[in-house]
Amino acid sequence: EAAVTQSPRNKVAVTGGKVTLSCNQTNNHNNMYWYRQDTGHGLRLIHYSYGAGSTEKGDIPDGYKASRPSQENFSLILELATPSQTSVYFCASGDARTGGSSAETLYFGSGTRLTVL
């Protein structure tokens, strides 16, 4: 089965600090995604990638950067964390063979709970 691993599981950061959330997948999927989950908003797409070296802005990219240095790894970076970025963050990989397939299944990691004080 697909394996997506996120680290850390929990993180407490201070306002203005830099935070890096890491994601590793062992499925050799081309596509990877970062979502945040908030009550009343569901899952919202922050950044995504169709392969190593590429990143694209999702629906709510402001305040976030992403990095895809390899097929397996996809990081989400908060350069200057703010309390409004307190949330649960999910990474996912997709099983599309090419750059985007409308029927692909997403495999999610277990999430990172980030608290910004």
Next chain:
Amino acid sequence: GDSVTQTEGLVTLTEGLPVMLNCTYQSTYSPFLFWYVQHLNEAPKLLLKSFTDNKRPEHQGFHATLHKSSSSFHLQKSSAQLSDSALYYCALSDGGTGSKLSFGKGAKLTVSP
């Protein structure tokens, strides 16, 4: 743009009663629709996805039918089980622009004895 609407935020049912979670959508193209389920302290995972033909997807007793005329993909189950308690997301992938999923706000289903 594309959007998914789930009208029920919280649904509470008694075990054995039927389940129906609503999902309607807006899309410029012919989208694919999905249901994802997230149990407490777990990752979301795929429950169902629509087919391009008229097949009705089914999994673990749940089924959903894509009705293009009413832009709906409601999730149904004939008899709720305690283990069905979870957060359910309807999601849409726009067939015209690639695989990015747009998720609804989710519906939290609680099944009680």
